[in-house]
Amino acid sequence: MLRFENVGLRYGLGPEVLRDLTFTIEPNSFQFLTGPSGAGKTSLLRLMFLAQKPTRGLVKVFGRDILTLPARELPGLRRRVGVVFQDFRLLDHMTTYENVALPLRVAGRDEASYRAEVTELLGWVGLGEKLDASPMVLSGGEKQRAAIARALVAQPELLLADEPTGNVDPQLARRILRLFVELHKSGTAVVIATHDIALMDLVDAKRLVLHDGRLHVYE
Incomplete structure (x- = not known):
């Protein structure tokens, strides 16, 4: 590899x-x-x-x-390659859900095909209640988990x-x-x-x- x-x-x-x-x-x-x-x-x-x-x-x-x-x-x-950066690199103008879904959106997938899996992944990392939250209101640990979810979403x-x-x-x-x-x-x-x-x-x-x-x- x-x-x-x-x-x-x-x-x-x-x-x-x-x-x-x-x-x-x-x-x-x-x-x-x-x-x-x-x-x-x-x-x-x-x-x-x-x-x-x-x-x-x-x-x-x-x-x-x-x-x-x-x-x-x-x-x-x-x-x-999925990457979890030390400084998170979340986009403040997007919701937590939109940040995590971004790699799939960039790859050209239709949202209907990935909404359920992004939602499930956010629940898996403990952010199921934060889908619509801005990264600006997340704690450091929550930002870290959102960054991890974004790195994992494209498998x-x-x-x-x-x-x-x-x-x-x-x-x-x-x-x-x-x-x-x-x-x-x-x-x-x-x-x-x-x-x-x-x-x-x-x-x-x-x-x-x-x-x-x-x-x-x-x-």
């Missing part, structure tokens, strides 16, 4: 923030991405969801080399989450983790970037540990 070989990344003329990364993400796998602040986790996620190209090395996503991928094919690949083959439990209490963090575990059981590959060691200890999963721009993989 994802293949990195000797990947390096630098911004401008600065030093490499990622160095010599070689690893794979297999279909239907579950892994945590962790490491100290500034280790390069967000930069690595950007490479994974095709927002950034490597300075050197090989990155293949669903078998396609992103350095030679025609620009016209990029949106199609991105639709196969991505790969889900990337950047600190998805960083703004919620421990009980809600465990609930959110269970959502990702259930998604994984349905066949989606999951990568969760987190600092939360206690959270990682709840799931028997591979750990990708970034330190000083280099990656260490622990089964």
Whole structure:
């Protein structure tokens, strides 16, 4: 699903923030991405969801080399990846329901074909009473769950989450983790970037540990 070989990344003329990364993400796998602040986790996620190209090395996503991928094919690949951003990126002029349904609307589906599944998903993440609420009146935890629902709604083959439990209490963090575990059981590959060691200890999963721009993989 994802293949990195000797990947390096630098911004401008600065030093490499990622160095010599070689690893794979297999279909239907579950892994945590962790490491100290500034280790390069967000930069690595950007490479994974095709927002950034490597300075050197090989990155293949669903078998396609992103350095030679025609620009016209990029949106199609991105639709196969769900992303939960640390800053939520909800649109304040839309309701919670409209935010979550947006990927399906952009894909050209008729609302009648997806309204029930979006409503069910919002109920699943505990936002069944907030369908018509503006993101501006949601709490931090509610915004996080709405962002997760939006990432899940198109049933991505790969889900990337950047600190998805960083703004919620421990009980809600465990609930959110269970959502990702259930998604994984349905066949989606999951990568969760987190600092939360206690959270990682709840799931028997591979750990990708970034330190000083280099990656260490622990089964």
